[in-house]
Amino acid sequence: MPSSRATPRRLHRVAIAGLGFEPELVWLDEDGELFAEVAAWQSVIRTGAEAAIPALLADVQAWTAARARRLAEQLAHRPPAAGLAITHARLFDSERRAVVPDATVVVVGDRITAVGGAATSVPPGARVIDARGRTLVPGLWDMHVHLHETEGALHLASGVTTVRDLGNDMADLDARVARYDAGTELGPRVLRAGLIDGPSPYTAGVGLVAGDAAQATAAVARYADAGYVQIKIYNSTPPALVPVIAAAAHARGLRVSGHVPVGMNAQQAVETGYDELQHINFVFLRFLAGPGDDTRTQLRVTRVAERAADLDLDGPEVRRFLDLLVAHRTVLDPTLTVFHNMFTADPGDSDPAYAPYEKRLPAQVARGVRGGGLAATGDQRGRFRASYAALLRMVKLAWDRGIVIASGTDYHAGVSLPHELELYVQAGIPAVGKRADLVLIDGDPTRDIATVRNTVAVVCRGVVYDPAELFAAVGVRPR
Known part of the structure; x- marks a missing residue:
């Protein structure tokens, strides 16, 4: 493999297993020194050898695909014809x-x-x-995932046989789903939702971008033509495009959901075409954020952590909002597991979703789940935990009103869904x-x-x- 145009080198591909959910592939030179570690999203390589990245990446992808096929063949136990x-x-x-x-x-x-x-x-x-x-x-359903490598096996191991992917690279997702369905990669059934965002410094790194009505309707058509069942609107979508996207999606039989774009609130999103709201924090931002707040930033989380406990959940504003959701038959996808860790975990604590698995995890994964939550002081810790209790209570109020709660996690594959269900207990x-x-x-x-x-x-x-x-x-x- 050439490290530059002038000096050919013999490289050794080495798979390091046991640290994470999948082997880490690195390239060593003839002296056993690190030459490169390449991936689609980021690569590290010896200075002057950058031209070798595409060839190394192609080799890594071929190795990964062959491993996935081998595991699918080994671990799928097909019953006899009698059943x-x-x-x-x-x-x-x-x-x-x-x-x-x-x-x-x-x-x-x-x-x-x-x-x-x-x-x-x-x-x-x-x-x-x-x-x-x-x-x-x-079979269990996780209604909020973003599929990546190895996650299919984790979902199946946890009893999750169907997932809804709510935003991904379209080509990667379509290819992965095709492999799942063909049995050449381990994975559940997948419902695909296509993400649409607007152009901004905060634009999502996946999905399609629409800055005007023509681009928005074209994005919906592209997803619909590919067999997607839903559109997910993201943070930077111009509010004026929300009814355009909703109308185009509904005309093709697709549901509409998403984050609430900056410049809108959850009530306006529902009134202009949302069938479903992702993340319980956007429900609280209906009451806690103002027109000047940029909800594309971490404010969409920190504001809720700081103030959710102060919201009168029995007051007329909340009752009217829940009435609106009932009238529109709006579904809530609260992803409580995400906020449980952020709002309640101390530094060094195990992520609550992973705690029952901690002693079984690969070493690097086990270290990574002990990062703790958002709280930096004792005062914050008490307030954030009180706010989390308010999130739980809001979900319970919605459930009591007959609002459908979608059991989605937007979190670690497979192992998070049991924790999400546990949180619903707390609150076919x-x-x-x-x-x-x-x-x-x-x-x-x-x-x-x-x-x-x-x-x-x-x-x-x-x-x-x-x-x-x-x-x-x-x-x-x-x-």
Whole structure:
């Protein structure tokens, strides 16, 4: 490999495993000295050798893709043609909010073909999983993710069989989803939402940019033509374009959601076409931010941390706003897990979402989850925690009013969703003909939601996965 036009060098690609969720690839020279570490978003290379980056990056990407294919082949356990039978399970009926004891579920291909009691016939030759003492639930959904490398395996290991990606590089996401669907990379089913932002110094690094009505409608059309199901509006979108985007999206059958752009508030966003609001902080900013506040900055978080505890959640302003959400059937995607760490963790504390996994994590990941939250002083700590309690209560008020809460995390893949569900506790039934996306849990999450982490088998697209094998593939030790 040439390090410059004049001096050819022989380089060695070395994979360093065990520090993170995936191996780190570095290039060493003939003396064993670091020559380069390259990635799509950032590269480090010896001075004068910059021209070698594209070739090295292509090699890294090919190695990564080959590894992903190999893991997908090794860890996907396909049942025989006769199917799969899960017997003697406590079956969670999410529509009736009940648990059916000693149930049998039969899967053939990627569909459930029978659901019944212990006497249900098991097809001859089917693989049988004895689920005594365990609970069978529908596959979990994380309604707010941004997919990247290795996250597919983490989602499946955690029982997450469907995710909604709410903003990504379009080409990268489309290619990744195609690999998931083809079975050449480990990953869940994916609903794709396309991000649209306006031009500004704060423009998102992914998605499409629209500065006028023509660009906005073209962006919607591009996403719709590619099979996306939703548009996500971002912070720098000009407020005048929100109704334009909403009208174009609704005309193509797409939902509209997002952050609330600077210069608008959550009420105006709903009134001009939002079907859903991302992040509970934008609900609070409806009451805590003024026209001159730049909510593209960290103010959109710090203002809520500082003042949410002061908002009268039982007052007429909040009641009228919740009435508006009810009238418009607006969905809330609160991502409480994000704010739990930021508003409540002390420096050196483990991130609450990761705490149950901390001793199992790769070394660098374990170090990285002890950064603590926003509070720098004791006074801030008390105030921020009181504000977090207000966030929880607002979500509970919305739930009590019948507002749909989408269980999204916008956080660490897979392992964050159980924590998001735990926070909801603080504050589709398997049936014949339905997709065979199922999770077998050691324990009863209807009595203790924390047991939802105890996945012992995951079925997605009719393929069986062993969570212990999936976790091991990304460097997480067994429980």
